[in-house]
Amino acid sequence: MASIPDLYSVLGVPRGASDEDIRRAYRKLARELHPDVNDDPEAERRFKQVTAAYQTLSDPARRRQYDMFGGQAGPDLFPFGDMGDIFDVFFGGGLGGRRTRTRPTRTRRGEDLFIRVELTFEEAAFGVRKEIRADTLEECTRCSGSGCEPGTHLSRCGRCGGTGEIQDVSRSVFGTVMTARPCTRCQGTGEEIAAPCSRCGGEGRTPAERTIPVDIPAGVTDGMELRVSGEGREGRRGGGTGDLYVSVRVAPHPVFERRGQDLVCALPVPMTQAALGAEVQIPTLEGEEAVRIEPGVESGTVIKLRGKGVPHLGRRARGDLFVTVVVETPRPESKEERALLERLAELRGERQQDNGGLIGRLRKLVKP
Ligand SMILES: [Zn+2]
Ligand SMILES: [Zn+2]
DSSP: OOOOOOHHHHHTTTOOHHHHHHHHHHHHHHHHOOOTOOOOOHHHHHHHHHHHHHHHHTTTHHHHHHHHHHHGOHHHHHOOHHHHHHHHHHHHHSSSTOOOOOOOOOOOOOOOEEEEEEOHHHHHHOOHHHHHEEEEEOOOOOTSSBBTTTOOOOOEEETTSSSSEEEEEEEEETTTEEEEEEEETTTTSSSSSSSSSSTTSSSSSEEEEEEEEEEEOOTTTTTTTTTTTTTOOOOOOOOBBEEEEEEEEEEOOOOOOETTEEEEEEEEEEEEHHHEEEEEEETTTTEEEEEEEEEOOOOOOOEEETOOSSSSSTTSBBOOEEEEEEEEOOOSSSSSHHHHHHHHHHTOOOOOOOOOHHHHHHHHHOOO
């Protein structure tokens, strides 16, 4: 993907611009650049950019995410897909007979929530249930989400007469162009609240702090984002809930390092055990496990414990554990130790540092 231009500069507004400023800037640019009135291919390219920028910055949750992560927030922030809706909302009437505008619904889905959880290494490996506290919005209990004071109903919008749109007529080189834009009073719904609910002020939702139980599946990795659908904020006037996005941070482990679903660690082995062979205790996520080390094991030898890694996300299979032997070379700490090592060297003919012997040993390493 090419580098993403700054969305605010695409719309020509400052970072702190209000929602209204953003909407106004978008409409102005969209009118200039829309393919129906401007057949310059460059204008079309810019129109797409402007539309994508508006889609992100007009959605509070996405805008917040964009402000936090800039262009790093992933492809979801740039939904070029459903531009048709926006065309139609703003340019539906009178242009080339195109009249497929879908009427905006009175309700709108609630905002998504973004929350971070910190997990221990083991919790990420085996999964865990976390109780997540979130400041959210819940359906108003007084009006059951309708926004109307109990006993009252929605009435027809007094500004647009219930059509949901305001017609504009303008002259251009193509003749008279009629455009329709959503009514600002009723947000294009054609209806307004006659008596707003006294508890929620007509929003149909009220602030609430909620504890949301989230089951983190086994096998998640640091930086992963999980979506819990329907656990975000309640929408305006019963518009359905947004989603909850849980971003996962995993603490490092003192012994293991994770490579995908495999685990790696180092196992220090004293030289004498490495030479003589031994049964050693190897750490695993489920406690220690005894493993036989063959006599003469070399430093760097990797022991594989099948199925002792981390479970694959959503599957039962597990990765493996790879243990690298690190032979610890002793430094003699007493006369007796020194004498024994010297005796051993003598027996093995390793006493004399003659070059012929060294080259011979190197050859043996290269060509076994
Ligand atoms: Zn209410
Ligand atoms: Zn209206």
